[in-house]
Amino acid sequence: MGVTRTEIFTQEQNELAQMMKALAHPARIAIIQQLLKSQSCICGDLVDEIGLAQATISQHLRELKAVGIIKGTIEGTSVCYCIDEEVWKHYNKTFGSLFNSLPIVGKSCC
């Protein structure tokens, strides 16, 4: 027990859930907001601005990287992170198609 049964769901359902999960932590939201605001950001600055340990931020960055939403480039001894705009647009579109599928108002039973 305890393991999510992805095999019984559609690819779309699993993908949507995975997208949501990637953003389902305030630290990762904070990272994304920072990158949206400043276009790019040195990893160390994120550690300073968000009050979590360096190892923890690094772990969250890895999760965001794993779903492709951010990418990082090495700049000397530091790493500059930014949002992958193509992936971000894909997220936006996918989320939009979920939310905009609510039909005409006032038909629900309860």
Place this chain on the structure above:
Amino acid sequence: MGVTRTEIFTQEQNELAQMMKALAHPARIAIIQQLLKSQSCICGDLVDEIGLAQATISQHLRELKAVGIIKGTIEGTSVCYCIDEEVWKHYNKTFGSLFNSLPIVGKSCC
């Protein structure tokens, strides 16, 4: 260790993360999609359509109810669930404001 440090984040960041988390499971996505499609749904039908145990579906329904995204009304011995349209719109708006805050393309560093 192991407990999310919500106190160091803004209310907006925590709320966004909580919203995402509510939808961060394929079973809950499937439930929402079903409710979007059929306007309303008997709990038992969800159990049949999604291949998870009744107790598990009930648990997922409770999580969706906890964030207000769905509501249920008792109909005899069964319970009819549907999406709370006001809350759904709020989600749509909040997600939209996150995704649409990506500024002009082509400015990122990496």
Place this chain on the structure above:
DNA sequence: AATATTAATCGTAATATTACGATATATAAA
């Protein structure tokens, strides 16, 4: 009243996530 049906809750095992100190790695500076 007795029985059937439906959904919620309880208990619990398996798994996943979160956080952080310690350590490793890799480049920069002295």
Place this chain on the structure above:
DNA sequence: TTTATATATCGTAATATTACGATTAATATT
């Protein structure tokens, strides 16, 4: 080359999530 700086990874403890059988609660049917 030695030392400093920045980030990733390892190891691990605490906590949270997922799934399901068993039970409970509440209404419906007989």
